[in-house]
Each structure stands twice: as structure tokens, then as C-alpha cells.
Amino acid sequence: xxxxxxxxxxxxxxxxxxxxxxxxxxxxxxxxxxxxxxxxxxxxxxxxxxxxxxxxxxxxxxxxxxxxxxxxxxxxxxxxxxxxxxxxxxxxxxxxxxxxxxxxxxxxxxxxxxxxxxxxxxxxxxxxxxxxxxxxxxxxxxxxxxxxxxxxxxxxxxxxxxxxxxxxxxxxxxxxxxxxxxxxxxxxxxxxxxxxxxxxxxxxxxxxxxxxxxxxxxxxxxxxxxxxxxxxxxxxxxxxxxxxxxxxxxxxxxxxxxxxxxxxxxxxxxxxxxxxxxxxxxxxxxxxxxxxxxxxxxxxxxxxxxxxxxxxxxxxxxxxxxxxxxxxxxxxxxxxxxxxxxxxxxxxxxxxxxxxxxxxxxxxxxxxxxxxxxxxxxxxxxxxxxxxxxxxxxxxxxxxxxxxxxxxxxxxxxxxxxxxxxxxxxxxxxxxxxxxxxxxxxxxxxxxxxxxxxxxxxxxxxxxxxxxxxxxxxxxxxxxxxxxxxxxxxxxxxxxxxxxxxxxxxxxxxxxxxxxxxxxxxxxxxxxxxxxxxxxxxxxxxxxxxxxxxxxxxxxxxxxxxxxxx
Numbered sequence: 001x002x003x004x005x006x007x008x009x010x011x012x013x014x015x016x017x018x019x020x021x022x023x024x025x026x027x028x029x030x031x032x033x034x035x036x037x038x039x040x041x042x043x044x045x046x047x048x049x050x051x052x053x054x055x056x057x058x059x060x061x062x063x064x065x066x067x068x069x070x071x072x073x074x075x076x077x078x079x080x081x082x083x084x085x086x087x088x089x090x091x092x093x094x095x096x097x098x099x100x101x102x103x104x105x106x107x108x109x110x111x112x113x114x115x116x117x118x119x120x121x122x123x124x125x126x127x128x129x130x131x132x133x134x135x136x137x138x139x140x141x142x143x144x145x146x147x148x149x150x151x152x153x154x155x156x157x158x159x160x161x162x163x164x165x166x167x168x169x170x171x172x173x174x175x176x177x178x179x180x181x182x183x184x185x186x187x188x189x190x191x192x193x194x195x196x197x198x199x200x201x202x203x204x205x206x207x208x209x210x211x212x213x214x215x216x217x218x219x220x221x222x223x224x225x226x227x228x229x230x231x232x233x234x235x236x237x238x239x240x241x242x243x244x245x246x247x248x249x250x251x252x253x254x255x256x257x258x259x260x261x262x263x264x265x266x267x268x269x270x271x272x273x274x275x276x277x278x279x280x281x282x283x284x285x286x287x288x289x290x291x292x293x294x295x296x297x298x299x300x301x302x303x304x305x306x307x308x309x310x311x312x313x314x315x316x317x318x319x320x321x322x323x324x325x326x327x328x329x330x331x332x333x334x335x336x337x338x339x340x341x342x343x344x345x346x347x348x349x350x351x352x353x354x355x356x357x358x359x360x361x362x363x364x365x366x367x368x369x370x371x372x373x374x375x376x377x378x379x380x381x382x383x384x385x386x387x388x389x390x391x392x393x394x395x396x397x398x399x400x401x402x403x404x405x406x407x408x409x410x411x412x413x414x415x416x417x418x419x420x421x422x423x424x425x426x427x428x429x430x431x432x433x434x435x436x437x438x439x440x441x442x443x444x445x446x447x448x449x450x451x452x453x454x455x456x457x458x459x460x461x462x463x464x465x466x467x468x469x470x471x472x473x474x475x476x477x478x479x480x481x482x483x484x485x486x487x488x489x490x491x492x493x494x495x496x497x498x499x500x501x502x503x504x505x506x507x508x509x510x511x512x513x514x515x516x517x518x519x520x521x522x523x524x525x526x527x528x529x530x531x532x533x534x535x536x537x538x539x540x541x542x543x544x545x546x547x548x549x550x551x552x553x554x555x556x557x558x559x560x561x562x563x564x565x566x
Contacts, residue, residue: 007118007289011074015327023327030325031333033202034077037319038064038334039341040204041364043229043349044357045080046308048145049088051097053229053349054236054342055306056080061240061338063310066298068331072120072290073275075282077316077331078298082364083270084263084309086141087400091259093160099256101246101303106253106260108299111268111292120288123268127414129380129388130407131269132373136388137395137403139368142361150358152180152226162396179224180355187211187359200323204360211356212348229357230350238346240339243304262401263299263309265408271295271312278317282326315367387414416464423459425472432551446548449555451482451562454547458490461525463497470501482561483554484509487547489520499532506537515557518543519550 038060046056060079067078091100114123144165148155153172159165187207194203219225230236275286291312298310320330377388387410394403432446432454448454457469486502494502506516521529521543529535535543544550 006116007120007287008115008293009072009287009290010070010294010328011072011287011290012069012328015074015329019327019329024329026324027327027330028333030320030323030330032337033200033323034316034320034325034330034334035337035341036205037202038077038079038313038316038338040202040208040357040360041313041316042080042338043352044204044360044364045082045085047229047354047357048082048085048142048361049080049308050092051088051306051308052233052236054233054346055308057338057342057346058240058305059302059307059310061335061342062305062307063298063302064338065332065335066301067271067294067310067312068328068335069294070290070297071294071312071328071331072287072292073278073312074284074327075278075317075320075325075330076271076275076286076291076312076328077320077334078271078295078310079313079316080308081270081311081313082142082361082368083135083138083266084311085145086138086395087259087262087266088308089145090160090399090401091256095256095259097306098246099252099259100308101306102248102252103256103260103263104299104303104307104309106256107263107267107309108296108301108303110260110264111296111299113296114264114268115289115292115294115296118289120272120290120292123265123272123288123292125415126269126408126411127384127387129377129384130391130411131273132370132377133388133391134395134400134403134407136369136371136374137392138400139365139370140396142368143365146358146361146365149227149354150181150184150362152177152184152355177226180226180353183211183215183226183353184355184359186214187353187356188362191359191363204363207359208352208356212352215353216351226353226355228350228354229352232354233350235350236346238343240342241306244306245304258401258405262404264296265404266400267295267299267309267311268292270314274312274314274317277314278321281318281321383414383417419460419462420464420468423457423465425465425469426456426458427472428454428456432547446551447555448551449558451558452485452551452554453481453483454485454487454551456487456490460493461488461491461498462493462495466495466498466501469498470505473505480512481514482558483515483517485517485519485547485550485554487519487550488522488525489547491520491522491525494525494528496532499528499534502529503532503534503537506534510537513561515554516542517550517554517557519545519547521545 042056042060043053046053064077064079067076088100091103141162144162147169148158153175155168155172158168190207190210191203194201194206215226271291272288275291279286295311302310378385391403391407394406429448432448459465509516516538526543
């Protein structure tokens with residue numbers, strides 16, 4: 001819940017307090033390198049998402065600037081990413097560019113609210129197999145969308161679904177354009193081999209420059225011709241579009257809310273995952289809530305300029321770190337570099353072959369797939385393997401919205417299951433070791449009088465355990481002890497269902513003349529019980545802080561009841 005304070009402290013303002021010229025030089029160099037690396041990715045992600053390369057660049061320029069300016073990580077680089085390709089493409093197919101703009105703004109607002117309500121740390125608890133599953137699913141889907149351009153099949157109206165799409169590919173394999181395939185293969189080889197020559201060589205950019213120049217020369221000399229960005233999209237504008245509005249109504253909001261939620265959750269997961277990786281390398285600490293608010297602001301603003309969703313990009317962030325970037329200034333410089341390219345070099349982008357961009361995205365998909373991680377998870381428990389496979393198949397066969405929704409549901413179910421597996425209910429009679437279950441070496445054994453039963457709840461007392469506890473109590477009702485002690489020393493919290501079950505137990509026990517004593521109740525749990533009025537159902541001294549007075553009281557009550565019945 002919102003704790004009264006807004007956790008919004010952008011890293012930029014803290015970094016500027018002790019900023020030096022030496023740090024500025026490092027940030028500028030890193031920003032220039034990242035800008036160059038981001039150029040082909042922004043173009044490729046824009047096209048693969050179903051918009052023009054212009055939109056991809058505008059998203060990287062404006063979104064990248066806002067993420068660095070308002071974000072909670074010092075080295076995060078924001079922009080369009082491969083993870084959004086599938087969801088953006090599907091939204092455009094169903095609702096058009098207007099629908100995408102509405103969904104992105106709504107997603108931005110959701111991200112801002114997540115940050116305001118301090119959910120930045122909670123989002124990190126999504127199980128790793130779920131993240132790996134839908135990331136691998138996205139990678140396979142991205143790869144699938146590039147086959148047409150890579151092989152030069154010349155297909156149009158390609159189905160959005162995975163199986164029909166590949167069915168169309170296989171039926172048209174005889175239509176491969178060998179010159180286009182050659183351009184794609186050469187591009188692929190350059191991207192793969194460039195880092196082996198020098199790790200700092202931007203393979204994607206190098207491939208675009210060399211292959212574009214080569215195909216242009218061959219075309220002039222009367223050789224083969226391949227489809228380029230200019231052939232498909234025409235001459236592109238070189239001006240940042242003026243902000244524009246769009247119509248909002250409840251019908252549109254209701255239709256697009258699931259898609260907006262998917263964009264928000266996916267953006268939160270990817271940006272915080274990127275920030276966590278960056279923290280591990282730099283030793284810095286990300287303010288997760290500020291990062292979510294920064295991401296949200298970027299996603300609210302970008303659609304007004306025609307842009308697509310923005311999030312933190314792991315590859316570009318790591319490029320920033322390895323080239324010396326340590327403050328948000330590097331991210332801002334990266335945006336300015338892209339802006340200069342957009343304003344002065346955009347006409348040259350028209351000559352880039354589509355097959356070359358397809359090769360760039362195929363490599364992106366390979367890097368996203370995380371196949372080594374998947375192999376590692378196959379040595380994990382079967383439940384984790386099942387979750388990974390379910391999330392992967394849902395992402396590929398259906399869509400990312402369904403995969404994220406069911407993935408989050410699986411996360412909750414897994415959490416509940418693991419908590420329940422680690423929460424036990426033990427029953428004691430006759431003797432009780434006070435030090436059992438603790439690190440204490442001195443043991444104190446309490447004698448439990450006849451007619452007194454002790455039930456210890458070892459773990460959080462929530463609705464799953466409440467049901468288990470209720471079943472145990474019902475099964476032991478035939479014994480009808482004189483006093484029931486509910487030992488709660490290891491109950492860190494209690495929810496409404498557990499309180500309700502406890503209320504029913506106390507009420508039914510009192511009707512049968514059975515006393516109930518609560519032991520080891522910590523302050524938070526006591527406040528919850530008092531707020532629910534549980535203390536009014538029993539004597540105030542029947543809620544004890546420690547098991548010793550609780551057993552002493554229960555023994556005295558049991559003895560008095562036995563004497564009374566004699």
C-alpha cells in the first residue's frame with residue numbers, strides 16, 4: 001500500500017551533485033557508442049512491431065531520454081525492445097495505431113501507480129521459470145516473423161498465429177529469392193563474426209553499413225536488387241512529429257485494458273531485470289519504485305509523438321556499462337546521438353535491405369532465447385519445468401497477454417504452494433519443549449495437564465493454512481479437550497480468512513465449554529486480532545505473549561474444570 005511517502009528520487013539529480021569533467025567524458029563516450037548500437041535495433045524493432053523505422057527511432061529518442069532523466073537506475077538505457085514486438089504487433093492488428101497509443105498510455109499510468117504504491121520490489125518475485133518461459137516464447141515468435149524477409153518469400157497477409165504462419169512458410173518454400181537470402185546470410189555472418197574480431201565492434205551496425213553499401217553498388221552495376229526500407233515504407237520524414245492527442249472513451253479503455261496490463265507488467269519485469277543485472281556489475285543500487293515511475297512517464301509521453309512502448313534494454317544497458325557509462329548523462333547523450341542521426345542521416349536509412357534487418361532480429365531472438373538457461377532449468381524440480389513449458393507454449397501458440405496473465409496466476413499458486421509446504425501444524429500433549437524449533441541450547445520442558453491440547457502453527461496463518469488448520473480442528477473435535485492452546489510464535493502475519501476461522505473455532509469451543517488460549521502472539525498479529533474483535537470473544541488474559549504462562553493458565557483451568565465436574 002501507499003505508505004504516505006512517494007518514493008520518487010531520480011538518479012540523475014543525485015549524480016549531478018558531485019559530477020566531474022572526467023565522469024562527463026566517460027559518459028559522453030559511452031553515450032555515443034550506445035547511440036550507434038541502438039540505431040539498427042530501434043529501426044528493426046519498429047519495423048518488426050508493425051510501424052515504420054521512423055517510429056522506432058522516435059521511441060528510442062524520446063523514451064530513452066525520459067527513462068534516463070526520471071529513472072531510478074544510473075546506467076539504464078531505455079527504448080523499444082524485442083520483448084514488445086509480439087504484443088505491439090497484435091495490438092496494431094486488432095485496434096490500429098490509435099489503439100496502441102491508448103494501450104501504451106494506460107500501461108504508463110499503471111507503471112506510475114505501481115511505483116507510487118511501492119510495488120517495485122514485489123514485481124521481482126515473479127518466479128524465474130515464468131520469465132524465462134515467456135522470454136523464450138517471444139524469441140521464437142520474433143524469429144518466426146523474420147522468415148519472410150530473410151528468405152525473400154514475398155508473402156503478404158501472413159497469419160499472426162504461430163502454426164498457420166509456419167504452415168504458409170512451408171507451402172511457399174519454393175519461392176525463395178536467392179539474392180535476398182544471400183544478403184541475409186552475409187549480414188548474419190558479419191553480426192556473428194564482428195565481436196570475435198573485436199568485442200567492441202557493433203556487429204549489427206557494421207552489417208547494416210557494409211551490406212547496404214554492397215547491395216547499392218551491385219544494384220548500380222546492374223546486378224540483383226533486393227527490397228529495402230525505402231521500397232517498403234517510401235521516403236521517411238526527418239522531423240520529430242508535433243504532439244497529438246487521441247480520443248478516449250470507456251469502451252476503448254475496457255477493450256484495451258488487458259493489453260495495457262500486459263505491456264505494464266512486461267515493461268516492469270524487463271526494466272527491473274535489466275536494472276538488477278546492471279547493479280550486479282556496477283555495484284550500484286536501483287530505486288525500483290522510482291524506476292517504475294520513470295518507465296511509466298516515458299510510456300505516457302511517447303504515444304503522443306506516435307511512439308511505441310518503452311522499457312529498459314539489457315543489451316544496450318550492458319553496452320553502456322562496458323564503455324564507461326556510470327550516470328544517466330550517458331543515456332541522455334545516447335538519445336541526442338540518435339536525434340542527430342534522425343535529423344541529418346535519415347535519408348540513408350532508405351537503402352538498408354529488409355533482409356539485413358531480418359538478420360539483426362534473428363540474432364536478437366537467439367540472444368533472447370536463453371537456451372542455456374532453459375537447459376539449466378531442466379535440472380530443476382519438475383514444477384519449475386512445467387511452469388516454464390506452459391508459459392513458453394502459451395506465448396508461442398496463443399499470445400503474450402494470455403501467457404502473462406496465466407504466468408502471474410502460476411506465480412501466485414506456486415508461492416502459496418511453497419508457503420503451505422513450509423508451514424506445518426503440530427499437536428502436543430502431556431509434555432512440551434519450549435526450546436524446540438529454536439537455536440536455544442537450554443531446553444525447558446513444560447508438563448501439559450490432562451485435558452489440554454497444544455496446536456502450534458509454524459508459519460504464516462493465511463487462507464491456505466487456515467483451511468488446513470480448520471480441517472485438523474474438525475477431525476480432533478471428537479476428543480473434546482478442556483482447553484485448546486493455539487501457539488502462534490512463528491505466525492508472522494494473519495489474513496481475514498484465518499481470523500474468520502479462528503473466530504468460528506473460539507465460538508464453537510465456547511459453546512462446548514472448551515477454553516481457548518492464544519500463545520506467542522506478536523504485536524502485528526495481536527493488532528489484527530484486536531481490530532477484528534477476537535479479543536472480545538475471550539478473556540483478555542487468554543492472549544499470551546509466551547507459551548509458559550499460557551500452559552500454566554491452561555493447566556489451572558483444566559484442573560478447576562475437572563474438580564468442578566467431580
